[in-house]
Amino acid sequence: MMMRGASADAxxxxxxxxxxxxxxxxxxxxxxxxxxLLRAEPALRRVATDASIExxxxxxxxxxxxxGKVSELALAAVVVAVSxxxxxxxxxxxxxxxLGVVSVVQSSGGEAGRLExxxxxxxxxxxxNPPLRDALSDPARSREDxxxxxxxxxGDKVLPATVALxxxxxxxxxxxxxxxLADYQxxxxxxxxxxxxxxxxxxxxxxxDRQRLADALSRSYEREIHINVVVDPDVLGGIRVEIGxxxxxxTVSSRLDEARRRLAG
Numbered sequence: 232m233m234m235r236g237a238s239a240d241a242x243x244x245x246x247x248x249x250x251x252x253x254x255x256x257x258x259x260x261x262x263x264x265x266x267x268l269l270r271a272e273p274a275l276r277r278v279a280t281d282a283s284i285e286x287x288x289x290x291x292x293x294x295x296x297x298x299g300k301v302s303e304l305a306l307a308a309v310v311v312a313v314s315x316x317x318x319x320x321x322x323x324x325x326x327x328x329x330l331g332v333v334s335v336v337q338s339s340g341g342e343a344g345r346l347e348x349x350x351x352x353x354x355x356x357x358x359x360n361p362p363l364r365d366a367l368s369d370p371a372r373s374r375e376d377x378x379x380x381x382x383x384x385x386g387d388k389v390l391p392a393t394v395a396l397x398x399x400x401x402x403x404x405x406x407x408x409x410x411x412l413a414d415y416q417x418x419x420x421x422x423x424x425x426x427x428x429x430x431x432x433x434x435x436x437x438x439x440d441r442q443r444l445a446d447a448l449s450r451s452y453e454r455e456i457h458i459n460v461v462v463d464p465d466v467l468g469g470i471r472v473e474i475g476x477x478x479x480x481x482t483v484s485s486r487l488d489e490a491r492r493r494l495a496g
């Protein structure tokens with residue numbers, strides 16, 4: 232999510248309002264709920280982002296609508312948010328969702344690394360399971376039905392923060408559940424001040440090899456790098472590393488492809 236112009240300033244102001252004490256997990260889920268409400272109610276969204284309406288009036292409206300339904304800290308952040316000027320009306324809901332993700336990540340405390348791994352792992356499950364992917368993208372199935380499906384799959388096997396983010400991936404604010412989970416993992420890494428590398432190998436890495444690779448990438452990028460390992464037999468051997476727009480391809484398959492291109496040329 233890229234906020235530009237006035238929306239970037241509004242996002243920063245809303246984020247600053249979340250510095251008080253509170254249950255970060257509850258605050259995050261509350262912000263998800265408000266973001267969902269704004270997307271579902273265009274009239275309310277238009278009022279919230281209408282620069283011609285006095286900030287005090289908008290703040291009063293949202294205090295009335297949300298009183299007793301969300302935590303005090305979440306309400307305070309929403310009041311700040313609707314008092315800001317937004318470049319596009321959709322930016323308000325997007326910003327609240329993003330801040331909700333940040334809050335949920337913070338609620339995982341020292342287990343944020345595990346949270347990242349679980350988000351990535353479940354994203355791979357969705358990607359590699361066409362029936363599940365189709366069920367989650369089926370417009371004929373209600374969000375509640377999809378939520379129950381995910382609840383049955385996850386159970387108590389993962390962190391509460393993982394469950395909250397996987398459930399939020401059903402909101403429809405992203406093109407697919409997989410795209411949402413990938414973005415949430417990036418947010419989790421940003422909260423921890425890390426980068427994310429997707430590493431493709433033919434066989435699983437040992438713990439020692441994984442740590443050596445993480446250390447080498449961290450030195451190169453001058454910050455900690457969280458590694459997602461994808462075992463892909465098509466790479467044949469070697470390793471392919473993707474960090475943002477950077478690609479380091481040392482796989483056997485890429486070298487064979489290069490050799491074929493040279494022969495064909």
